[in-house]
Amino acid sequence: xxxxxxxxxxxxxxxxxxxxxIIVALxxxxxxxxxxxxxxxxxxxIAVVYPANxxxxxxxxxxxxxxxxxxxxxxxNTVIEQLNLYDHYKISKEEPLCAYYxxxxxxENVSISRTPNDAIKIRVLDTDPQMACDIxxxxxxxxxxxxxxxxxxKFAEVTELFNRQRVxxxxxxxxxxxxxxxxxxxxxxxxxxxAKELAAASLKGGNTAKIAEMQKVFNEHxxxxxxxxxxxxxxxxxxxxxxxxxxxxxxxHDRQFTHVSVIxxxxxxxxxxxxxxxxxxxxxxxxxxxxxxxxxxxxEAVRKExxxx
Numbered sequence: 001x002x003x004x005x006x007x008x009x010x011x012x013x014x015x016x017x018x019x020x021x022i023i024v025a026l027x028x029x030x031x032x033x034x035x036x037x038x039x040x041x042x043x044x045x046i047a048v049v050y051p052a053n054x055x056x057x058x059x060x061x062x063x064x065x066x067x068x069x070x071x072x073x074x075x076x077n078t079v080i081e082q083l084n085l086y087d088h089y090k091i092s093k094e095e096p097l098c099a100y101y102x103x104x105x106x107x108e109n110v111s112i113s114r115t116p117n118d119a120i121k122i123r124v125l126d127t128d129p130q131m132a133c134d135i136x137x138x139x140x141x142x143x144x145x146x147x148x149x150x151x152x153x154k155f156a157e158v159t160e161l162f163n164r165q166r167v168x169x170x171x172x173x174x175x176x177x178x179x180x181x182x183x184x185x186x187x188x189x190x191x192x193x194x195a196k197e198l199a200a201a202s203l204k205g206g207n208t209a210k211i212a213e214m215q216k217v218f219n220e221h222x223x224x225x226x227x228x229x230x231x232x233x234x235x236x237x238x239x240x241x242x243x244x245x246x247x248x249x250x251x252x253h254d255r256q257f258t259h260v261s262v263i264x265x266x267x268x269x270x271x272x273x274x275x276x277x278x279x280x281x282x283x284x285x286x287x288x289x290x291x292x293x294x295x296x297x298x299x300e301a302v303r304k305e306x307x308x309x
Contacts, residue, residue, distance in 0.1 A: 005150065006189070012276070020292065020296070021289065021292045021293070024288050024291075024292040025285050025286075025288045025289040025292065026285070027288065028284045028285055028287060028288025028289075028291075029281045029284050029285035029288065030281075031284055033281045033284075040127050041127065041272035042109075042125045042126060042132075042272065043125070043126060043127070043128070043129035043130070043132050043268075043269040043271075043272055044123065044124070044125055044132065044269055045120055045123075045124045045126075045132035045133040045135070045136045045266040045267060045269060046121065046122065046124075046136065046138070046266060047121075047122040047136045047137070047140055047262065047264060047265060047266040048115070048119050048120070048121050048122075048262075048263045048264035049066075049119065049120050049122070049140060049260040049261060049262050049263060050063075050118075050119050050120070050260065050261045050263060051065070051066045051120075051260060051261075052258060052260055052261045053062055061118070061122065063114055063118045063119070064114075066120055066143075066260065066301060067112065067113075067114055068110045068118055068152075069143060069146060069147060070120060070122070070139065070143055071112055072146070074146060075139060075142045075143060075146055075267075076103075076106060078142050078146075079096070079135060079138045079142055080102060080106070080137055083131070083134055083135060083138055084144070085102065085105075085106075085135075086098065086102060088100065088128075088131060089101075089105050091105075094201055107123045108125075109124060109126060109135075110122075110123070110124050110125075110135065110139075110227075111123040111124075112139070119263060120260070122136050122139055122140065122141075122266070122308050123136075124136045124266070129268045129269045129270070130280055132266075132268075132269065133266045133267060133268045133269075136266035137265075138261060140266075140277050143260060144258050144260065155249055158249045159246070159249050160286065162242075162245070162246040165242065166242070166243075166246060169238070169239055172235060173232070173235055173239065174234070176228060176231060176232045176235060177232070179228055179231065180225070180228050180229065183221055183224070183225045183228070186216075186217055186221060187214060187217060187227045188217065188218060188221055188222060191222050191225060191226055194218060194221075194222075195218070205281055227305070
């Protein structure tokens with residue numbers, strides 16, 4: 001019952017001051033709308049991209065890897081310098097906290113996030129619609145260049161390793177060929193054929209001393225010759241496999257691929273993103289309403305205090 005009378009009393013006070021409350025709230029709303037006209041409008045430009053030609057570096061998904069690169073300080077600083085955003089945001093590089101201010105404005109105006117469909121959304125706000133579009137485009141372009149250079153650097157190490165291995169393999173092949181050439185000079189060049197010919201010559205009873213000499217050389221070195229020729233064949237096969245791997249690594253190093261597929265290109269917006277004037281009107285109206293209630297509460301409390309004196 002006490003709550004009922006308290007509520008009735010509060011409603012009575014509200015009705016008593018309702019004209020004042022309505023007038024102040026309406027005036028506050030009008031002021032809010034007027035103020036919104038003095039707020040410099042911002043325009044939005046959005047790019048949506050999917051990862052493409054991305055090599056895995058960890059257990060993260062391609063989208064997570066791409067997102068990390070997009071959010072890197074290197075890309076941020078490159079875009080800031082490339083588009084001269086210090087001048088655009090009117091920040092002097094002589095200012096001790098210039099880096100703090102430019103990064104704060106970047107964080108305020110640039111948002112790079114993952115969509116529910118595993119795409120990357122780049123959202124840029126700026127007072128200049130063309131600049132908003134340029135920043136979004138520049139972020140995508142710099143990501144491509146950054147990732148391409150990252151891949152080049154990685155595969156440069158691989159191709160350099162392959163080059164060193166290639167040199168060693170050709171040195172080994174030359175060494176084996178030279179060793180085989182020595183046996184050729186001794187008269188050993190085709191083991192199955194020569195074994196058959198020597199056997200036939202012995203049966204025919206030709207120059208026995210010469211055949212015996214040839215047989216001696218053949219018996220002493222044919223085994224080593226077979227090992228060397230088998231070794232050479234193995235190295236030649238290994239070289240063929242190796243050169244295929246080398247060509248693949250070199251093509252990866254030399255490629256000029258893009259590393260994102262642009263699903264939605266950034267555009268120069270014709271419609272402002274902010275301020276939304278009706279929101280200003282509603283917020284100022286609500287603020288005026290609450291401030292009026294607070295003022296009425298104070299006035300009524302003072303009057304009540306004076307009536308008890």
